Amino acid sequence: MSGRMPRLLIVDDERHVRESLSHWFTEDGYDTVTAGGGREALELLGRRDVDVIVSDIKMPGMDGLELQHRILERNPHVAIILVTAYASVATAVQALKEGAYDYMVKPFDPEQLSQVVARAYEKVKLSTENETLKERLSAAEPPFVTGTSRAMAKVMELVDMVAPTDTSVLIRGESGTGKELIARLIHLRSQRAYGPVVAVNCGALSESLLESELFGHEKGAFTGASSRRTGKIELADGGTLFLDEVGEVTPKVQVELLRALEERTITRVGGNQEIPVNFRLVTATNRDLEAAIRDGDFRDDLFFRINVFTITIPPLRERREDILPIAEHFLRRFGAAMGRPIRGFSAEAKDLILDYAWPGNVRELANAVERALVVCRGEEVGAEHLPIAAHAHAVDPGLVGDYSIAALEAQHIDKVLRVHDYNVTQAAKALGIDRVTLYNKMRKYGIERP
């Protein structure tokens, strides 16, 4: 936000007021736009963002209070200063109660007005910077540890090699191996580290939702598009765009993505303006993209674009020396978070952890340790506390009590998911339904990946 001019919108039905204020604030270094009424102001805000709004209260049609209400609904960060020619304590109180930054009476003392607008801008700047900082902090905290095995050392070497460049990176690996963590590490070690990192899970959204999520949409682009929305690609400007489960992107969105990568511009859904974009692309998949290309499910030209540099994260079972250190790391971390003084794992628990295949990889291991901590009452986590035993020897519980179709469906989905190690793509295929439907059903029945 630093460096650019503060953006100001002046809303007043009197032309000379708009002109005087616009003139005044242009000289003050503001990027100023004006609107003659509430409706015009909302239209304008649909096309561009502003930091501070100075609006008259008494206007024909939509008045200042209604305008304020509608703007704050959409953008709570903008500061609104309401003005009126008629001083009334009741209106001032109402304006402030409903979220106005300040309230002023015309004609203004120029010094006072300049100070109020400058302070309002400072507040907007601070709250926006706070948001960015919060996002960056949450992005900086790695959700998983990676391990110290030779295989992971190689992965980290590749991360360090590719991070400072602007090359597109494809991260491959089974579910739960920490692909998103590696994507965030690449961002943090890149020259774009001070820019945003924006993640999109392509597998969890239907085609039209993904399209609007990535490219944004204009107001009225489709039923329900009641306001303009900025897409994730635009939000990633100056930073990194992370597309998880990129193998699930439908052919139509693949073409649009390819165009965005080649032309470095995007067009919002329902819009016709080309918007220049500047992002580094990092993608991840657990799917065999080469096979998908052979089957005609994935475009080879897009594959060549995203697969400039590949990092493959080995599954946990192929780097067994990492299992115990990672489990102990989680034990310390969750123990501290729960305020539990845990000494460590018992010998049996360690054997069990090392013997298990961990099909859900690091994510499954983290969940197992967290659950064990909840169950464990002593200072040492034993084999009996780990959910692995029950899981590894899980048998079909059959129908117990509930004979509804829904119960049967839930059990069947759970079973098929387990057979496919909770790989949603493969499970959906086996079930003969699409991924989105499977995700919805999992949510409905409360089935979670381990």
Added chain:
Amino acid sequence: MELVPGGAVPPAVVRELRRDLALCLDRRVLIADEVLALDAAFSPERQQYRADVILAALLEGLDGADDRRRMAVVAEDLFLPVFTHIFGSAQFRGLAAVVSTFRLTPTWSDQPADPKVLRLRLLKEALHELGHTLGLVHCKVPWCVMSPSLDPDHVDLKDPAFCAPCAEAGGIPRDRTFLFL
């Protein structure tokens, strides 16, 4: 550049301003023959004069080929309908500007009468409005003449000079303003 006396401004004030501006800017500054009538700008309700009307009157006197800047110098209290008062106003990146001695006169803010104080304040405000006609916006350097001043004390705090970035952006000679420092 041409100074246009307006209303009841004393001729000596305009002459001094011409000399000071010419020295600062190292260019010829003229004084218009006619005195600008301010009747059309007067607001009986507020007992003040509308700056935007004065700017429009200045522009009327220019033909299309004339790219001379015209600055009205008046003794009357200026306002814009949305503001209680202003010291001066200018057409941003334009040819017309107006400055008023009304609130710059030390006696207005209960200070002892001192013609030297008014002369220096008026020069600073004239340079400031001229800067706006050259496309300069308000400057954050406190001593720069383009820093905003909303009361006479603020005007006293700045120099009758442009800081280096403002001087460069406005194409204004900078090394001559030391004459006043």
